[in-house]
Amino acid sequence: MSEFKININLTKNSNINSVDFENIKFGRVNTDHMFICHFKDGKWQDGEIKPFQNISLSPATSALHYGQSIFEGMRCQKSTDGEDILLFRPEENFKRLNLSAKRMCMPEIPEQVFNRGLETLIAIDHEWIPTTQGSGLYIRPFYFASDNFLGVKESEDYIFIIYCCPVNAYYSNPLSVWVEQRYSRATKQGGVGYAKCAGNYAASMYPAKLAKEKGYDQVMWTDSEKHELIEETGTTNIFAQIGGIIVTPSLSDSILPGITRESIITFLKSKNYVVEERELDIHELVEASINGMLKEMWVSGTAATVVNIKRFHFNYKDYEVPMPENGLKDEILQALVGIKRGEIEDSFGWMKKVKPKTSANLA
Ligand SMILES: Cc1ncc(COP(=O)(O)O)c(C=O)c1O
Incomplete structure (x- = not known):
């Protein structure tokens, strides 16, 4: 142009x-x-x-x-x-x-x-x-x-x-989430979940309201076919530390490619953590919770930054999730907040500086 x-x-x-x-x-x-x-x-x-x-x-x-x-x-x-x-x-x-x-x-x-x-x-x-x-x-x-x-x-x-x-x-308190087995936010193949379009948010409101009525803060979305593969939580991406590995669902047509998500993956890899982008089945999460391998879970987004999940509900049962003091969420939060405020060196080249306009330099 x-x-x-x-x-x-x-x-x-x-x-x-x-x-x-x-x-x-x-x-x-x-x-x-x-x-x-x-x-x-x-x-x-x-x-x-x-x-x-x-x-x-x-x-x-x-x-x-x-x-x-x-x-x-x-x-x-x-x-x-x-x-x-x-x-x-x-x-x-x-x-x-x-x-x-x-x-x-x-x-x-x-x-x-x-x-x-x-x-x-x-x-x-x-x-x-x-x-x-x-x-x-x-x-x-x-x-x-x-x-x-x-x-x-x-x-x-x-x-x-x-x-x-x-x-x-935005919401800094740890979240309790309802694993959704009835409704979908987006369809898996060929849908619009990866787009930030208004309709996706309209579709999420009724299930979110039902989850709140049952006493949960957010919905944990699962795939639209079997409701077993974890996708996102509310309007945030999701991470789980299982044993020594950090897992986040791989991107697909039904997941919004979060910028915070990508930044967290890059940051963790730079610190030599093992991060896997792959399918995360709810049954794997339940099993990890029962056998003590589920170490921490958090969600990520621009508004929320990084917030722990403290509990998830699946098949009539609540599973508590550990929230270690000085855990990974804290490490990530400190790094992201520090970089965003210019207090920590931006070794990833993420920040763009803009000069404020005053009446003197207003063109
Ligand atoms: C559905 C959904 N997933 C994930 C995210 C997180 O994306 P980002 O980290 O770019 O804010 C958002 C927020 O924009 C969202 O609306």
Whole structure:
């Protein structure tokens, strides 16, 4: 595409002083601005940064009916000296967004639209990035079909938006999980589980509600055929340490390729841990639990980072999972949090620095 321009229209009424940063509920508070870009006439138009506001849509908006809607979730922090904004592996979110777009038959986002929109937005709203332990700025890029047409076909128009929420740690308490044997999040062959599309999350809500009613925090998803192979937990990937080996389900059509998952595998391998990406059968997990070989389990994701599983329920029985002090979850968490905050050397080349914009350097 030709050179991409962003028009900047700043708010005259910042909300920042009305926010109690110590007590933010996840996803309930947003920063002052948003980035918006339209796809129409077969191409992405110039973008705009403008005050966070409602968007007006026709009742015929295609995404509301047929679900062509995809998103990403990413985080940034401030460096300890406050000089830089630190983004964690943004190019992976960019790639995954386009992977989702392809599967949902949507036009790909050009790299400069994604990067410049993202970087300009967080540079402008940098004062919203909280700095306490576990906190950060959660960034939500998403786009959806915006044709006003009541017919099932891929849309011609799309709206891409990025907005941000200051957040504290998401769920840091160890989780109890319900191993799902009735419902599925995604189908194994040819399905859409690997795409970050809105419908996957809609499909997960009813089983998650039932699990909560039974007293469990999350659903542990299993394969859609036999409900025996473990896939993910809630909206996170899953790891189990069995004996001296760390096992995580191998990627497939039904598993979201988590960026935290991949980072954990890379980190653990760099420390010479043995990591296996393979099928993980619930019966293997039960057996490992009974014979004492199950040493620790945790889930991983951008919002949650890394959280222990303390218990899982399968076939009318609860299995307690050890949560060793200074265990692997702690080692991983320390490393990831340290790298993300710029306190530990980023030997993997994961971090991207963005300079905050002040009124002096705002182009
Ligand atoms: C279904 C699902 N699995 C796993 C993850 C973890 O992915 P990531 O580590 O990239 O946040 C997420 C969160 O995006 C998710 O929604």
